[in-house]
Amino acid sequence: MKEVLDKGTWFAEWNKEFNNYLVQTIVFPAINGKKHGEKQTLHSFILGAHPKAPIRHANGDTLDNRRCNISIYDQNNNVNDYELLDQETAAVILRDKYGRKKSKAIIDKEDLDKVINNGYTWVYFKSHSENYAVANTSDGRIYLHDFIMNTDDDMIIKHINLNTLDNRKSNLKSSLLSELSEADGKEL
Template sequence: MPFNDYEVRGETTAFFIVRRNGDVHEVLIDTEDLPSLIELGRRWCYNPVGGGYAQNTYYSGTINGKEKYKTIQLHRFILDFPFGKVVDHINRCTLDNRKTNLRACAQKENLQNYRGAFKNNKSGIRGVTLDKEKGKWRALVQVDCKMHHLGYFLDKQEAEKVVTKFRREHMPYSQMDQGEQAI
């Protein structure tokens, strides 16, 4: 199956993944990477798990009479990341696979760039919880497996400001510029 349809837009190329349900996803790459993707001769697909990634699954042989397949994610194909590292999409767009948007990091560093509060957070703000006994908002941030208690606040937005400031100062992989909500 040939490579996906694409558009060259100067130094950036967009290629398109069409899902079975008709949804179209635009994937960005550096134009300099286009020849190696075309040469690979495979169509890239969309995997919705974990925010959505471009990936390719290919036949790798037969073991004990069973067909085996391997899956490679586009960001790993482009940069050939080292074992033991994960890929952080700096702008958090997992379909933006331009080299300037990708960096190798440890899992704990990648989690710094997680958007929004975790599912079990009732305040809606990462690092801010309501202490029902005190009737105040508690600001907490974990860095390098150490929990930092930043104080109690009557106002949830004040707790958010403290968390945001702390994350900017102590978590270099966190993208919290341009007035974004604390994560």
């Protein structure tokens, strides 16, 4: 407790990612001999983590910063949750970097075992106002639609109904990059 108090004045500030208040202070680390003010959250200070590290509150209360309630969230070491929607369709639960349920990716039930038991954790990713299911790996980002269709490097997958979270094979159309650029009349 003394270390927390010695750190300075703590205050609650609204955080849009958590959609709740976070307890923070302002620290002034010296970078190249100059002091720059930056915010430090109480939960990252208690865990000794980087201020941008994704930290999860077990009970959902972001003002409850007891050590037993907070942990660093590692999205790559979590199990993919899913739900069966009907006889032919399943939905993979997509979580954000804090482990919160964000969306669902629709897949064919026949692809469920391949998607769930592959060693990847599928997460929610937003790019250019489009939502995707991706797995972040040491080799780079893998899109769920590419994984399901076993896409080669010279291929691109289009979502027929324009819903990028609908990854059923009936909604995915593969094209050669060269065909796509000819159809659009421009280079990619």
